[in-house]
Amino acid sequence: MGITADDVARLGALARIRLTEQECHDLAPELNVILDSVRSVSEVAGPDVPMATHAIPLTNVFRDDVVTPSLTQDQALSGAPDQEDGRFRVPQILGEE
Amino acid sequence: MTETIPYDDLLTRYEPVLGLEVHVELNTNSKMFCGCPTTFGGDPNTQVCPVCLGLPGSLPVINGKAVESAIRIGLALNCRIAQWCRMARKNYFYPDMTKNFQTSQYDEPIAFDGWVDVEVDGETYRVEIERAHMEEDAGKALHMGGATGRIHGADYSLIDYNRAGVPLIEIVTRPVRGAGAKAPEVARAYVAHLRDLLRALGVSDVRMEQGSLRCDANVSLMPIGSDVLGTRTETKNVNSLRSVERAIRYEMTRQAAILDGGARVKQETRHFHESDGTTSPGRSKEEAEDYRYFAEPDLMPIAPSREWVEELRATLPEPPAEHRRRLQTDWGFSDIDFGSIVSSGALGLVEATVAAGATPAAARKWWVTELARRANEAGVELDELPITPAQVAAVQGLVDAGKVNDKLARQVIEGVLAGEGEPAAVVAARGLAVVSDEGALTVAVDEVIAANPDVAAKIRDGKVAAAGALIGQVMKAMKGQADAGKVREMILAKLT
Numbered sequence: 140m141g142i143t144a145d146d147v148a149r150l151g152a153l154a155r156i157r158l159t160e161q162e163c164h165d166l167a168p169e170l171n172v173i174l175d176s177v178r179s180v181s182e183v184a185g186p187d188v189p190m191a192t193h194a195i196p197l198t199n200v201f202r203d204d205v206v207t208p209s210l211t212q213d214q215a216l217s218g219a220p221d222q223e224d225g226r227f228r229v230p231q232i233l234g235e236e
Numbered sequence: 237m238t239e240t241i242p243y244d245d246l247l248t249r250y251e252p253v254l255g256l257e258v259h260v261e262l263n264t265n266s267k268m269f270c271g272c273p274t275t276f277g278g279d280p281n282t283q284v285c286p287v288c289l290g291l292p293g294s295l296p297v298i299n300g301k302a303v304e305s306a307i308r309i310g311l312a313l314n315c316r317i318a319q320w321c322r323m324a325r326k327n328y329f330y331p332d333m334t335k336n337f338q339t340s341q342y343d344e345p346i347a348f349d350g351w352v353d354v355e356v357d358g359e360t361y362r363v364e365i366e367r368a369h370m371e372e373d374a375g376k377a378l379h380m381g382g383a384t385g386r387i388h389g390a391d392y393s394l395i396d397y398n399r400a401g402v403p404l405i406e407i408v409t410r411p412v413r414g415a416g417a418k419a420p421e422v423a424r425a426y427v428a429h430l431r432d433l434l435r436a437l438g439v440s441d442v443r444m445e446q447g448s449l450r451c452d453a454n455v456s457l458m459p460i461g462s463d464v465l466g467t468r469t470e471t472k473n474v475n476s477l478r479s480v481e482r483a484i485r486y487e488m489t490r491q492a493a494i495l496d497g498g499a500r501v502k503q504e505t506r507h508f509h510e511s512d513g514t515t516s517p518g519r520s521k522e523e524a525e526d527y528r529y530f531a532e533p534d535l536m537p538i539a540p541s542r543e544w545v546e547e548l549r550a551t552l553p554e555p556p557a558e559h560r561r562r563l564q565t566d567w568g569f570s571d572i573d574f575g576s577i578v579s580s581g582a583l584g585l586v587e588a589t590v591a592a593g594a595t596p597a598a599a600r601k602w603w604v605t606e607l608a609r610r611a612n613e614a615g616v617e618l619d620e621l622p623i624t625p626a627q628v629a630a631v632q633g634l635v636d637a638g639k640v641n642d643k644l645a646r647q648v649i650e651g652v653l654a655g656e657g658e659p660a661a662v663v664a665a666r667g668l669a670v671v672s673d674e675g676a677l678t679v680a681v682d683e684v685i686a687a688n689p690d691v692a693a694k695i696r697d698g699k700v701a702a703a704g705a706l707i708g709q710v711m712k713a714m715k716g717q718a719d720a721g722k723v724r725e726m727i728l729a730k731l732t
Contacts, residue, residue, distance in 0.1 A: 153327075153526055153528065192322060192531050192533070192536075192537060193533070193536065197536045198320070198537045198539040199300075199536065199538060199539055199540075200297065200298065201297070201298050202271070202297040202298065202299060203301075204264045204266050204299050204300065204301035204302070205271060206265050206271055206273045207266070207270075207271030207272070207285075208271075209273070209282060209283050209284055209285050210285055210289075211282070212279060212280070212281050212282050215282070215284045215289060215397075225279060225280040225282075225396075226281060226378065226395055226396050227281070227331070227394065227395040227396075228393075228395075229392065229393050229394075229395060230392055230393075231390050231391055231392055
């Protein structure tokens with residue numbers, strides 16, 4: 140089962156990417172090529188190959204529970220498109236639904 | 237007005253099935269993936285850094301202490317601990333997270349397959365734990381404009397990210413069945429049990445009113461005799477033990493009315509309202525929830541060695557049931573006296589008060605009578621009263637030292653609850669200390685004896701019990717600020 144244009148439209152909506160119908164049609168076969176490639180790789184890796192999540196097989200990389208300096212409020216808000224009372228100001232949250 | 241069915245009535249036709257999701261904020265010093273402090277109540281956006289603000293190029297690193305706490309919680313819930321697990325990205329668009337995802341765990345929770353036993357009215361109910369996983373808390377949104385300050389109708393929102401990234405453990409039960417009419421109480425007992433357990437583990441402040449322990453309650457009804465689970469609702473914003481019980485009870489009566497009318501319960505998120513004990517529909521779920529979870533590529537897997545897990549197991553406090561038995565023996569209380577402590581939710585508080593130096597009897601007396609009454613009047617849980625076990629022990633210390641009597645001690649407690657400071661400061665500010673000045677007492681005693689020659693004569697004749705009447709009058713003359721034992725001594729010394 141490959142990816143259809145409808146799947147692309149749905150993924151686009153979930154990822155908040157506006158796609159035209161034409162783009163959905165064009166992207167579906169492209170994504171299928173990628174999925175096929177992944178499938179080919181999966182066939183090579185047999186059950187004797189352990190799952191890897193990272194190029195270097197590290198586990199338990201932890202930091203100590205120590206407080207380090209935070210940004211100041213001004214620094215934290217310096218990149219905010221809008222702000223009010225020391226807080227990030229964002230558009231109404233449910234307006235789009 | 238939402239239609240509901242009387243509670244007893246619905247139980248003849250439906251069986252409630254519950255699912256509880258409890259979020260616990262860990263009390264680590266720093267956040268889950270960065271070194272920002274986790275302290276509650278700081279100025280907005282002063283406990284944030286590039287990592288918890290999700291700025292490009294920043295990289296998270298797991299707080300080892302949070303993993304340790306997660307494992308200890310898992311063990312205390314009789315869970316199995318994963319030998320290898322990963323964090324995962326839960327993708328969603330909501331500005332309480334800057335990253336557009338929450339770092340959580342998905343199909344590989346750190347702890348799973350556990351259980352706890354809780355007691356309601358002397359009966360034991362087993363609550364099975366499906367999983368306990370690690371994640372991070374989200375920021376706090378203030379919804380501005382609109383009529384109600386609620387999310388619906390708001391014009392815009394203001395976000396404080398101080399809480400974003402604070403380590404959270406989410407504990408999820410399997411469906412809880414078979415509790416029948418007791419279902420709301422079992423749920424409450426379960427959350428209370430978790431709270432006590434987590435407090436004993438020392439991994440969280442477990443303050444429901446501050447949000448460090450939060451409960452979402454899934455409720456559905458199953459027609460009796462059926463084996464098909466009904467459609468569930470998830471009630472959020474349930475922020476006290478009392479609310480857990482009320483919210484579930486309300487949902488049961490609401491859903492029963494819908495089912496009785498031949499309609500279907502809508503699967504949705506609902507919000508609980510403390511003010512009238514009802515629930516209302518919340519955010520309608522994004523059509524078929526799809527968080528597109530995937531393993532977090534920026535974090536390494538967690539693989540706790542068996543040695544580490546066993547080391548942590550050795551640090552667990554004794555299981556609650558054994559702990560209670562031992563305390564009862566140590567304190568020498570009857571089943572009734574001890575039961576009154578447990579049922580008023582005061583066990584942890586009494587224990588801490590004893591640890592702070594009070595006798596078990598004194599600690600029990602204050603929490604189960606005076607303070608329970610005040611909590612009840614204020615409509616809050618005992619541990620939400622603004623007085624600490626150490627302060628209660630200090631009040632008792634003042635009584636033991638003869639500085640105040642019981643009656644004055646109650647006023648000291650009133651002062652502490654009113655925010656007037658430590659017990660000693662309340663005594664000073666309110667002028668509550670008993671008068672130990674013998675001169676003033678002697679004058680009062682002499683006057684009362686002179687004014688009551690017949691009572692005095694009785695005492696001289698050996699009727700010591702009559703002294704009570706004189707003690708009362710002396711206490712009244714001293715406006716209650718005298719040690720009754722001392723007054724009694726002085727009267728008897730003068731008349732016998």
